[in-house]
Amino acid sequence: MELWAYEEHNNTRLEFKVKQTLFVGRSKYQRIAVLDTVSCGKLLLLDGMIMLTEKFEFVYHDMLVHPPLFVHPSPKRVLIIGGGDGGAIREVVKHEEVEQVELVEIDPMVIDVCKKYIPTTACQFDHPKLKIHIKDGFEFIKHTPEGTYDVILIDSTDPIPGGPAVGLYSSEFYTDLFNALKEDGIVTAQIASPYFDEIVLRDYYLMxxxxxxxxxxxxxxxxxxxxxxxxxxxxxxxxxxxxEYDPDRYLNSGIETGYYNEEIHRAAFALPTFARKILGKEG
Amino acid sequence: MELWAYEEHNNTRLEFKVKQTLFVGRSKYQRIAVLDTVSCGKLLLLDGMIMLTEKFEFVYHDMLVHPPLFVHPSPKRVLIIGGGDGGAIREVVKHEEVEQVELVEIDPMVIDVCKKYIPTTACQFDHPKLKIHIKDGFEFIKHTPEGTYDVILIDSTDPIPGGPAVGLYSSEFYTDLFNALKEDGIVTAQIASPYFDEIVLRDYYLMxxxxxxxxxxxxxxxxxxxxxxxxxxxxxxxxxxxxEYDPDRYLNSGIETGYYNEEIHRAAFALPTFARKILGKEG
Structure with missing residues (x-):
């Protein structure tokens, strides 16, 4: 019997052939599954949505973390909201100028499961600069003193109705983020696919x-x-x-990346014509 | 019953939910199928490989055609090898300076099926500048006089063993292409995915x-x-x-594109770190 794990989105599916089911469980917040796939190593699913594969998570984590940390001239205090798989932590601590990285994860079972089953991603949970808060990111940021962080990374699941991430896509949350950042702070977030989620992308960008x-x-x-x-x-x-981007910051950093580099930094901000139109930047 | 069409590659699948099967047939060279999908319109399959969906083919055709035609200062004579779906023709004839575009397609059934079932792609087969050759591209280019074309576009299927495209990935073919081009000619081609086809990509690039x-x-x-x-x-x-790229060539052309633009042109040549390594450009 062949076993395939898939995520379905707008009547298309991305499927991975599964060798073995390593973990299936339900936390207070969501369903969690770790499967071992034939081609892409471990696969993490939260509420049936693909969070990462071991083979390709470097793309997402490189691009969530390195653009803001190489633009901000002195990212000393970094906050990650979500990110219980540890991939963002792993990339943040490569930056020597970071003095403290904090993780706000609502669901401790995600951390425990990733530490056990996906150690290549969850490899820096014992880092001396790391502080973990098991809390709702939405509430945490509401009570953060003004001007606390240099960089905040929103590494959440998608805003499915009833899921734990819905509040993280609101204008209230972004106003709180604005206040929680220092006067030259930066926040990056994963959003959606421009190919299928045009309205999510446009509304988020406008907000x-x-x-x-x-x-x-x-x-x-x-x-x-x-x-x-x-x-x-x-x-x-x-x-x-x-x-404000200085490619030498990256070139002289000695940081090894799988995806990010000084050309990709600039190229990533170039948008195809249809995406410009979604954002109201053309036509 | 739900019907899904998929392409499997390295134990992952990309699947499209199917509304209706419009055509299934076998030509002298390959199996041809056109399905109507729920989210992406018509889907063309050759030997089970996804060639295009109506919704997204603009990406591939924009990027095969416009980079060479906006770099070459005077692309008067253009040859397309493969491309029986008509998408590349549609983009080439948007360039007013093109005086003649020729298509070399080995399989006339592909043209007939696309004209009938995917007319949004196969929409310029009656264009007065178009000349069609029903021939093997490999043989055609071998007998092309030296210095004939300004730009050649290789719009072929993948080189599966026994399939009609195998010869189009050879050094002999590229030597013939070199000779068939004028002294300032350009050839672009679709190759592979750097994520799964590292060796194909590296060998092709070196060749x-x-x-x-x-x-x-x-x-x-x-x-x-x-x-x-x-x-x-x-x-x-x-x-x-x-x-040698002048963005004004595009900006002043009046050509409407869905994907290509002056920023995408430059950005497309930026390679992620892992891809640089595959090509021996780093490390």
């Missing part, structure tokens, strides 16, 4: 644009997610992601 | 690099093909795709 003086959308090739194109938002109080 | 003075790889987000990342090659006798 963030109203709160932050600088708001840009950037893209990465994500084989783990349907359509293979994923959008991120870069919302910033002072630094523009291209105008 | 083309030995024959053409300028050889570069560029990428597009292709939701129709597994992994969503597809590589194209740009092989050129004189013009560099970035150094």
């Amino acid at each position: 963030v644009s109203e709160i932050f003086p600088i708001a840009e959308i950037y893209l990465a090739f994500t084989p783990d997610y349907p359509t293979g194109m994923w959008a991120f938002s870069f919302a910033s109080k002072r630094y523009h992601p291209i105008d | 083309v690099s030995e024959i053409f003075p300028i050889a570069e790889i560029y990428l597009a987000f292709t939701p129709d093909y597994p992994t969503g990342m597809w590589a194209f090659s740009f092989a050129s006798k004189r013009y560099h795709p970035i150094d």
Whole structure:
């Protein structure tokens, strides 16, 4: 018998052939599953949505983390909201100038499961600079003192109705994020696929644009997610992601990446014509 | 009963929910099928490989055609090898400076089926500048007089053993292409996905690099093909795709595109770190 795990989105499916089911469980917040796939290693599913494969998670984590950390000239204090798989932590601690990284994860079972079954991603949970808060990110940021963080990374699941991430796509949340950032802070977030989620992308972009003086959308090739194109938002109080970008920061850092580099940084902000139109940037 | 059409590649599948089967047949060269899908319109399969969906074929055709035609300063005579679906023709004839476009398609049934079932793609087969040759592209180019074409576009299927496209991935074919081009000619081709076809991509790049003075790889987000990342090659006798690129050529052309634009042109040639390594460009 062949076993295939899939995510279905808009009547298309992305499927991975499964060798073995490693974990299936239900936490207080969601269903969690880890499968071992034939071609892409471990596969993490939350509420049936693909979060990562071991083979390709480097794309998503590189592109959530490195663009803001290489634009901000001194990212000392970094907050990750979500990110219980540990991939964002792993990339953040590569930046030596980071003094403290905090993770706000609502669901401790995600952390435990990833530490046990996907250790290549969940490899820095013992890092001395890391502080973990098991809390709702939406509530956490509401009570964060103003001007606390240099960079905040929103590494959440999608806003499915009733799911734990719905509040993280609201204008209230982004106003709180704005306040929680220092006066030159940056927040990046994963959003949606421009190919299938046009309205999600447009509404999100318009919402963030109203709160932050600088708001840009950037893209990465994500084989783990349907359509293979994923959008991120870069919302910033002072630094523009291209105008203020110094490629030497990356080239001299010694940081090893699988996807991100100085050319990809600029290229990611180039949007295809149809995506420009979705965002009202053309025509 | 639900019907799903899929392409399987390296133990992952990309699946489209099917409303209706419109055509299934076998030509002298291959199996041909056209399905109507729920989310992406008509779907063309050749030997079970997804060639295009109506919704997303603009990505592939934009990126095969417009980079060479906007780099070459005067693309008067253009040859398409393969491309029986008509998508490349549609994009080529948008360029007013093109005086003649020729199509070499081995399989006339592909043209007939696409004209009947996918008329949004096969919409320019009656264009006065078009000349069709029903021939094997490999043989055709061998007998083309030297210096005939400004731009050649290789719009073939993948090189599956025994399939009609195998010869189009050979060094002999690229030597013939080199000779068939004028002294400042350009050839672009679809190749493979860097995520799953590392060896195909590397060998192809090395082969083309030995024959053409300028050889570069560029990428597009292709939701129709597994992994969503597809590589194209740009092989050129004189013009560099970035150094010789003048964005005003596009901006002043009045040509409407769904994917291609002046920023995407440059961005497409930026390669993720893992792809640089595959091509031996780093490390």
